[in-house]
Amino acid sequence: MTIGARRAFKWTLLVAIAVAVGLLLWFVAFPYLTTLLPENF
């Protein structure tokens, strides 16, 4: 594997993980968190 290909793979993996974590936060963690807030404004 060339250096360029390794770098591209590394960044693709990082972006994929970031998107997955972002979606998990948006659809699971944040909706749950808002139910724990004492008051919503």
Added chain:
Amino acid sequence: MGTSRVKERLLAAEPEAGAAAGFAHPEVTSESTGSFTRGRHSREDVEDQPAGRPSVISQIFRPIGWISIVGGLVLLELAAFLFWGTGMKTAAAQTELRNEFAQIQQSAARGTFKRPVNGESIARLVIPRLGLDMIVVEGVGHEELTRGPGHMPETAFPGSNGSSVISGHRTTYASPFSNIDQLEPGDEIRVITAEGESVYSVTKSYVILPVDTSVTLPLAPGEKPRLRLTTCHPRFSAAQRLIVEADRIQEPRL
């Protein structure tokens, strides 16, 4: 031509290239110490810190930097979720509630009417001045208010002969009551229920503490049927409640 002559010529033409090639220039280097005197760093400095190995400071601050960046992005996403993401949920719920409310109106026209349970649509609230047109649900719990403005169950039914209270979010969940502070005396509020359309006229607005429950009290004898809209105050805070009061000027009319 000997090797020493080649070195001398090369150094005379390109001293740095000569140094890079491993030839010592007699004017810029010291053979006795072996130190490199022209650059910013001595040869020992360079040897102490091999290329590609981060210093202790950067080893400490790099993870802190990454944690700060990731934490900042998560906070930004949380803010986006609160201000827009929650609104998407409310918009989807409102579409569902409109269909439900249309069915309720049809069944009321056939003479069948059942008492609504929490979360069900009970009325359509229209405030022309604010461009607001939303379905009101029964209940003011967290789950109910994520669907739209909610009717406080212990108060009179909207449009009826009593004191009715409708609460709504000011900042999150599509912020239905975001701009009710802009309502002025005389502005119309229309409430459409299965019994028909009632019209209210704004009389005043004021701010109270959340512990003040006087707005939920029934009407005193001789008072006009009333509607109160309540929301959080100031914006982005739940420290107080903003109340907009309106007197009914038209009874429910089909």
